Amino acid sequence: QKEVEQDPGPLSVPEGAIVSLNCTYSNSAFQYFMWYRQYSRKGPELLMYTYSSGNKEDGRFTAQVDKSSKYISLFIRDSQPSDSATYLCAMIGAGGTSYGKLTFGQGTILTVHP
Amino acid sequence: DSGVTQTPKHLITATGQRVTLRCSPRSGDLSVYWYQQSLDQGLQFLIHYYNGEERAKGNILERFSAQQFPDLHSELNLSSLELGDSALYFCASSMRQGSTGELFFGEGSRLTVL
Numbered sequence: 160q161k162e163v164e165q166d167p168g169p170l171s172v173p174e175g176a177i178v179s180l181n182c183t184y185s186n187s188a189f190q191y192f193m194w195y196r197q198y199s200r201k202g203p204e205l206l207m208y209t210y211s212s213g214n215k216e217d218g219r220f221t222a223q224v225d226k227s228s229k230y231i232s233l234f235i236r237d238s239q240p241s242d243s244a245t246y247l248c249a250m251i252g253a254g255g256t257s258y259g260k261l262t263f264g265q266g267t268i269l270t271v272h273p
Numbered sequence: 274d275s276g277v278t279q280t281p282k283h284l285i286t287a288t289g290q291r292v293t294l295r296c297s298p299r300s301g302d303l304s305v306y307w308y309q310q311s312l313d314q315g316l317q318f319l320i321h322y323y324n325g326e327e328r329a330k331g332n333i334l335e336r337f338s339a340q341q342f343p344d345l346h347s348e349l350n351l352s353s354l355e356l357g358d359s360a361l362y363f364c365a366s367s368m369r370q371g372s373t374g375e376l377f378f379g380e381g382s383r384l385t386v387l
Binding site: 191192193200201202203204205208247249250251260261262263264265266 | 275277306308315316318321329331363365374375376377378379380381
């Protein structure tokens with residue numbers, strides 16, 4: 160079983176829709192949680208970053224972490240065609256065997272059509 | 274542009290051969306990470322170097338090796354190549370010794386083994 164599970168999709172939504180992307184994980188040592196966005200033929204770029212449980216909002220993006228359920232989410236409001244990309248959740252621990260090893264989900268392919 | 278430079282962008286070679294992938298981190302970054310991305314496995318952590326020293330190892334095969342040089346650039350050497358080694362290889366960098374997950378990725382080197 161993978162440490163981080165993410166539905167690869169693909170997910171196709173109309174412009175303006177609210178998008179919900181999710182990951183579950185099994186390693187309770189994870190403390191830092193991230194969402195990376197990867198456009199086709201590009202490297203991943205950091206989109207959202209949260210530490211431990213809670214919510215973080217940045218413009219149209221909201222990241223949620225629920226450590227008790229080992230579940231993280233990314234919400235995209237008013238989605239735009241330019242949001243079409245692969246979204247990867249990622250997480251890392253602060254010590255022990257997770258130290259230095261950023262673990263990624265499989266990535267969800269999102270297409271926002273006009 | 275993340276500031277991380279990877280060469281070559283594309284590489285086609287035959288089974289049994291050896292290749293070297295090169296990475297120049299962002300100016301000022303001391304940590305370099307290597308990741309392999311394939312369709313079935315997603316982004317897999319290979320190895321992490323900080324200021325010339327190996328800090329963490331992931332799922333890196335014995336046929337693969339890496340090093341970070343005094344000028345902080347890094348090379349990933351892949352030998353006795355197999356068809357299954359065809360993938361995108363990403364380098365990422367950060368300032369810190371211990372990663373909190375904020376990595377800056379290059380655009381990757383696409384390796385095709387025929």
